[in-house]
Amino acid sequence: MKRPKSLLFQVAAAIGAGLAVLLMIETLLTYRYVGTRMARDQALLQALEEASSLEHQLEREEINTQDGLRRILAVIVKDREDEIAWMTVMDASGSVLATSLRSNSRPSFATDQIRRVAERNQNASVVQDLSQGQALVALVPLKLGADGNPSTNWRMLEIAIYLRGPQGVLHPLNRDLFLTALASLALLASMIVFVLRFKAYVRGQTLAAQLQLARDVQRRLLPASGAEAGIEFAGECRPADEVGGDFYDVFQTQGGETALVLADVSGKGIPATLRMGVINGAIRALSRRGDEATVARMAAILNELLRDSAAREFVTLFWGFYNPVTHDLRYVNAGHLPPLLVALHSGEVRRLETGGPVLGLLPTAVYQDECLKLNGDEALIAYSDGLMEATSPTDEEFGEARVLSAVRSSTGSAEQVVQDIMSAVVNFMDGAKFHDDLTIFVARLVSRWQSREHAGN
Numbered sequence: 496m497k498r499p500k501s502l503l504f505q506v507a508a509a510i511g512a513g514l515a516v517l518l519m520i521e522t523l524l525t526y527r528y529v530g531t532r533m534a535r536d537q538a539l540l541q542a543l544e545e546a547s548s549l550e551h552q553l554e555r556e557e558i559n560t561q562d563g564l565r566r567i568l569a570v571i572v573k574d575r576e577d578e579i580a581w582m583t584v585m586d587a588s589g590s591v592l593a594t595s596l597r598s599n600s601r602p603s604f605a606t607d608q609i610r611r612v613a614e615r616n617q618n619a620s621v622v623q624d625l626s627q628g629q630a631l632v633a634l635v636p637l638k639l640g641a642d643g644n645p646s647t648n649w650r651m652l653e654i655a656i657y658l659r660g661p662q663g664v665l666h667p668l669n670r671d672l673f674l675t676a677l678a679s680l681a682l683l684a685s686m687i688v689f690v691l692r693f694k695a696y697v698r699g700q701t702l703a704a705q706l707q708l709a710r711d712v713q714r715r716l717l718p719a720s721g722a723e724a725g726i727e728f729a730g731e732c733r734p735a736d737e738v739g740g741d742f743y744d745v746f747q748t749q750g751g752e753t754a755l756v757l758a759d760v761s762g763k764g765i766p767a768t769l770r771m772g773v774i775n776g777a778i779r780a781l782s783r784r785g786d787e788a789t790v791a792r793m794a795a796i797l798n799e800l801l802r803d804s805a806a807r808e809f810v811t812l813f814w815g816f817y818n819p820v821t822h823d824l825r826y827v828n829a830g831h832l833p834p835l836l837v838a839l840h841s842g843e844v845r846r847l848e849t850g851g852p853v854l855g856l857l858p859t860a861v862y863q864d865e866c867l868k869l870n871g872d873e874a875l876i877a878y879s880d881g882l883m884e885a886t887s888p889t890d891e892e893f894g895e896a897r898v899l900s901a902v903r904s905s906t907g908s909a910e911q912v913v914q915d916i917m918s919a920v921v922n923f924m925d926g927a928k929f930h931d932d933l934t935i936f937v938a939r940l941v942s943r944w945q946s947r948e949h950a951g952n
Contacts, residue, residue: 740767881933
C-alpha cells in the first residue's frame with residue numbers, strides 16, 4: 496500500500512505533466528494561427544494604414560510630381576526599413592509612377608488584377624519569400640487623381656510588409672510564443688524527470704534520515720569529556736563519510752576499575768557503524784563480567800565472537816583497565832596503532848604494543864596483556880590510523896612525531912590536548928579531505944595531576 500504523501504506527490508506530478516502538455520498544444524495552435532491568418536491580417540491592416548498616411552502626407556505637402564513622390568517613398572521606407580520592404584505607386588494600368596526601389600521593377604500583381612482592384616476599389620495581397628524573410632505584398636487603392644475624379648484617376652500603392660523574422664509585424668508576439676513553448680517543454684521535462692526519479696528521491700530522503708539517525712546513535716555511544724574514578728579523559732571522532740567505524744569509550748566495571756577503549760572497525764559508512772555498535776556492546780558486556788578473566792582472555796573471547804570467514808572484516812582495538820587504588824593499567828593491544836604513554840615532565844614515551852593480531856580474522860588467536868604502574872605524570876594518547884595517514888597537499892603523512900610535538904607543547908587539560916592535536920592535523924592538511932575515520936583519545940590521572948600542580952604553587 497502506497498503512503499498517502501507519496502500518492503499525493505505522484506498525482507501532483509501527473510497533473511503538472513498534463514498541464515504542460517496542454518500548454519504546449521495551446522502554444523503550437525496559437526503559433527500556427529499567428530503565423531498564417533493573424534499575421535497576414537495584421538500586415539494588411541498595416542498596409543491600409545500606410546496608404547492612408549501616404550495620402551495625407553502627399554496632400555499636406557502638395558506633392559504633384561513623380562520626383563517628389565519618389566522622394567517621399569524613399570524617406571518612408573528608409574525610416575521604416577525594419578517593417579517595410581518597399582513601396583511603389585502605379586496608375587490603374589499597372590505602370591510604375593514612383594518606387595522606393597533603386598530600379599523600377601515590375602509590379603508583383605498582373606495587369607488585369609491591378610485594373611480589377613482599381614475598378615472595384617478593393618485591395619489584394621500575396622505572400623512572397625524575400626531574402627530578409629516572408630513579406631505580405633499588398634495592393635491598395637489611392638485617391639490621388641490630378642483632376643479629382645475618382646472614377647477615372649484611381650492610382651494604386653503596392654507595399655511589402657515583413658511578416659516574420661526580426662522585421663516581422665508580429666515579432667514580439669512570436670518571441671513570447673517561443674518562450675512560452677520553451678517554458679512548457681521545460682515544465683514537461685521536469686515533470687517527467689520528477690515522476691521517473693520520485694522513488695529514488697524518496698529512497699534518498701529515507702537514507703538521509705537513516706544516516707542522521709546513525710549519526711545521532713554514534714554520538715550517543717561516544718562519552719562526553721569528563722572524569723571517571725580519577726581518570727580525566729577527552730576524545731574526538733571525525734568520520735570520513737557521514738558515519739564511521741571508529742569509537743572510544745570510558746566506563747567503570749563492577750570491580751571499580753575504569754575501562755579505556757579505542758577501536759577501529761574496518762570499512763566506512765553505515766556497515767562499519769553497525770558493526771561498531773555491536774562491538775561496543777560486546778566490550779561493555781565482557782568488561783563487566785564478574786569472573787577474574789584477564790583482558791587478554793576477554794580479547795580472545797571477543798575475537799571468537801567477531802570471527803566470520805565470509806565477511807573478512809576485522810577490528811583493531813586498544814583495551815585497558817585502570818585501577819584507581821593501585822594505579823595499575825592493564826591493557827591489550829589487538830593490532831591497533833600503539834597508544835603513546837607520555838611522561839609530561841621528562842618527555843619520555845612508551846608505546847603500548849603488547850597484545851596480538853586484529854580481531855575477527857584468525858581462529859583461536861592468542862593475546863597477551865601487560866600491567867603498568869602509573870605515577871600520575873603520564874598522559875595516554877590513543878588514536879586511529881586516520882590521524883597517522885592524514886596527508887598534506889604535498890602527500891606527506893602527519894606521523895607520530897607531529898602528534899608528540901602537539902602533546903608536548905600543550906599545557907591544558909585532556910580536552911585541550913585533544914584540541915591541540917586536532918588543530919595541528921587540520922593545519923597540516925591545509926583544507927584537504929579526510930580519507931579515513933580519525934579518532935583521538937587522551938586520558939590522564941586527575942588527583943595526582945592536581946596535587947602536583949598545587950604543590951608547585
